[in-house]
Structures are given as C-alpha cells and as structure tokens.
Amino acid sequence: MLKIFNTITKKKEFFFSNNFKKINMYVCGVTVYDYCHIGHGRTFTFFDMIVKYLQHCRYKFNYVRNITDIDDKIIQKSKMNKEKFSSLTKRMILEMKTDFKKLGLQSPTFQPLATHHINTIINMIQVLLDNKNAYIAINGDIIFSVSSYLKYGVFSSQLLNKLQNNNKKNILNIKYNNQDFVLWKKQVFLDDPCWESPWGKGRPGWHIECSAINHDYFSSNFDIHGGGIDLLFPHHENERAQSICFNSIYQYGNYWMHVGMLLIRNKKMSKSLDNSLSLKNILKTYDSEVIRYFFLSTHYRSPLYYSQKNIQKSCIDLRKLYFILYKSSIKDLMITDKISHKYYYLSVYFYKSMNDDFNTPQAISILFKLAQKISFYLNNYHIVLAKQLAYQLKYLANTIGLLSQDPIIFLNKYNSLNKFNDINQNNYIIEIIKKRNIARKYNLWGKADKLRNKLYKLNIILEDTPCGTLWKKGNF
Numbered sequence: 001m002l003k004i005f006n007t008i009t010k011k012k013e014f015f016f017s018n019n020f021k022k023i024n025m026y027v028c029g030v031t032v033y034d035y036c037h038i039g040h041g042r043t044f045t046f047f048d049m050i051v052k053y054l055q056h057c058r059y060k061f062n063y064v065r066n067i068t069d070i071d072d073k074i075i076q077k078s079k080m081n082k083e084k085f086s087s088l089t090k091r092m093i094l095e096m097k098t099d100f101k102k103l104g105l106q107s108p109t110f111q112p113l114a115t116h117h118i119n120t121i122i123n124m125i126q127v128l129l130d131n132k133n134a135y136i137a138i139n140g141d142i143i144f145s146v147s148s149y150l151k152y153g154v155f156s157s158q159l160l161n162k163l164q165n166n167n168k169k170n171i172l173n174i175k176y177n178n179q180d181f182v183l184w185k186k187q188v189f190l191d192d193p194c195w196e197s198p199w200g201k202g203r204p205g206w207h208i209e210c211s212a213i214n215h216d217y218f219s220s221n222f223d224i225h226g227g228g229i230d231l232l233f234p235h236h237e238n239e240r241a242q243s244i245c246f247n248s249i250y251q252y253g254n255y256w257m258h259v260g261m262l263l264i265r266n267k268k269m270s271k272s273l274d275n276s277l278s279l280k281n282i283l284k285t286y287d288s289e290v291i292r293y294f295f296l297s298t299h300y301r302s303p304l305y306y307s308q309k310n311i312q313k314s315c316i317d318l319r320k321l322y323f324i325l326y327k328s329s330i331k332d333l334m335i336t337d338k339i340s341h342k343y344y345y346l347s348v349y350f351y352k353s354m355n356d357d358f359n360t361p362q363a364i365s366i367l368f369k370l371a372q373k374i375s376f377y378l379n380n381y382h383i384v385l386a387k388q389l390a391y392q393l394k395y396l397a398n399t400i401g402l403l404s405q406d407p408i409i410f411l412n413k414y415n416s417l418n419k420f421n422d423i424n425q426n427n428y429i430i431e432i433i434k435k436r437n438i439a440r441k442y443n444l445w446g447k448a449d450k451l452r453n454k455l456y457k458l459n460i461i462l463e464d465t466p467c468g469t470l471w472k473k474g475n476f
Helices: 038-056 072-081 085-102 114-130 160-166 206-218 229-247 279-285 288-296 308-328 344-354 360-379 383-398 407-413 423-441 445-456
Strands: 003-006 011-014 022-027 060-065 134-136 142-144 181-186 202-204 224-228 255-259 262-264 304-306 460-465 468-473
Touching (some): 003 255, 022 206, 038 060, 038 224, 038 262, 038 279, 038 288, 072 085, 114 134, 114 142, 142 229, 181 206, 202 206, 206 229, 224 229, 229 255, 288 308, 288 360, 308 360, 308 383, 344 360, 344 383, 360 383, 407 423, 407 468, 423 468
Antiparallel strands (some): 134 142, 142 181, 181 202, 460 468
C-alpha cells in the first residue's frame, strides 16, 4: 500500500484519497516572467511521474497546476521590455508549454491563470477582513494578520518570535507584525495592472491566488498539494494560514509533498547567483528521457546536484538499459510469451519501492537487476526467458516514464557507453541513415552504398537489424 511523506506530520503516512481511486492534486506552478529553468523541470517531472505511476495503479486524476500571471517580477520585466504585462505572460506561457511538452510531461487537467480568479480572491479577502484575520494598512494594502492564526509557523517548523527578530525591519511601518503578508496591493502607478475592488484599484498578492484557485476547483478539499521545498516558507505556510481562516476548518489538504532543491556547484540555483540553467537550453543538448532519468535517479526529497558529469552518467546508465532491450529484440516477442513467473519477485520489489514514498532510485536499481538477468540468459542462449524479462523490464520502466522509445532510435542518439557524443553530429548521422533506409526500401542499392561509404569515411559502422539500423564509431 502506498505511503507518502507528509510535510504536515513530518512522517510517512498511508495514502487514502477523499474519493476512492480518484485523486485531487494541486501543484504550485510557474511565475511566467522568464523562461523555465531546470529546477522547474525537476519539480514538475516528479509530479508527472506520480500521475503516470498512480494512473498505472488504476487511480484517476484531477490535476491542477496554476500559472502565476501577475506579480512584481512580471510587472518589472514588462516595464523593462516596454510591453504590456499580458503580452509578456502570454509569450512566456507558450514557451513554458513548449518546454514541458519537449520534456515529455503530460498536460495537467487544468492550468488556471491567477488573473482568472480575481472575483474569488476579492471574496476571500473580504471574508478575512470580516473575520478580523486581515486589516487595511495605512497605504491601502490589505494585510493578513499572522497573530490571528495561532498555529502560524508550525507547518514549516518556523518559530514566530525568531522570525520576527530576524526579519527585515518594517521600514514603512504599515504592518502590525513583520510576518504579516499582503493579500491585496493597492495600485501605486497609473500604468500598473489593476482590478476594481471594494478597497479601490489594485491587484492580488502572491499567496492568495493558490487559496482562491484551490477553493474554485476543489472547495479546499484536495488530496495532495505539491511544490518545491523553496515554497514551504513563506508561500505554503501563508496559503494554509489564510485558507484555514477563510474556511474555518482545522485542516487544509490531506498530504503536502515537497521536492528537494536542485543545486549547481553546491549552491541553490538562482538568477542572482548567475547559475540558472534554462530548460530550453538543456533540452537542446540532452534527450528528454535522459533528463527524466537524471531527476528520478535521486529521491525527490533529497537535494539533486547538477553537473555535466552527473547527467552524462544518466545518459550512460539509460543507454545500458536500452542496449539490453535492443539485444533481446522484444519486438519479436509473442503475446503468449510475455510473462515469466521466475523473477516476478523483482516486480514485487519494484512496486514496494515505488509505494514507499516513491523511492525511484531503488526502483531503478530493480530495473538494472532485471537487465543483468536478461544479459545472463542471452549469453547462455535462453532466448525465450530473456525476452520475457525484457518485456518485464520495459513494462515496469514505462510506469515511471522510462524506456518508452524505440531502442534503435535512442541508441543512435547516444551510441557510446563511454562518451556523450556531439548532438549535431549525431543528428547528421541519423539523417544519412534515414536517407539510406529509404534508398534500400526502393531497391536503390547504389545510392544506399554511397551513403554507407559516406559514413564509413567518418569511421561510422552500420549494423542492419530486423529492428532497424544501429550505428557506432569503429567496429562493433
């Protein structure tokens, strides 16, 4: 049975959905003022994997991932670009969706914009004001009072008195408490984006949008709430505080999950530290499945260290699995031959790992144990058993989004176990192979031979197999 580490209780708990076999999941999405970075990729790949795996386990999903399309960074960037904020956000949303599609992520059930929930945001703020959970500051902003929620700081394990001492001074003297946070910002400059409200023109603060969207889609009754660990405080702490006060409830959401930091040169990735890697650029160099493998090779709650060496190791590891599938030629496997009970216990261990708080590194180790068994039986000419285990390997890997490509196609992208090849050269070689295969299809043997010789001069050797053409530098 599935167990999840719940940030609320700080321990693993058995998972039960509010509706049997149907999961309502909300994940905090992107603030669309710039291109998505690799940290976004890690977080959303993990939750994409959750959806894929639990759908395999016969769960149905209502997956909501919001888009923050109004905040200070968006306004600043649009002014710097001398464009409307809506023009900037539309462009960045399109870029985000393109990157996520290339990364192989399924689209969530809904991707609501914060600006489409202004009415709900205003209604929530009014209730918080009426309940004395919020107040109108002297500058016209609407502020949430953390002292009105006695458990503020418990969720993220923050000590309120320590926060008050360490926080920046309330220079403008507009807050009762340094930790109080903005629900509604009054318009300051005439060219700032704004909406009408009972308190004058303004726009929502960041935290209130998630509460409003959750209310509109789930009536604040969701199973899983997710995001990066950097959102735990203050964003998720604030979201829970205002939502619990608004709904007059004890609990807001059943399970909260947080993905660990992605570190570059042992530092948190940040534009201010000039170590931010855009998802767009890394997808130009690495296959999306290599990136996915890299993300899943470390447990989601642990820090993930990005380096060329680490991601190239992921490429090499993934190629080993694909090479085993290629050698076993699973395309030739008959339906009646698919299941082997001899090593079914490895499938049991795989599911046991996944059901233990999505322990993907351990699950991946099971895939390599299967690969070792396949190699052993191939070398000893037990072909049927090798093919059965190859099917088992591919079937299990598919549940987390791995080994979904044709082995020949993947191997031709990355043909060396020891070296990550130049992507442009690989594309050039693959294009010539495609042209040669077309020539062979139409019996144009002279043209096919010329194309083969063209590659031979580059020290590229071709091997034609029933599954396709594989290439490699030097002899096989």
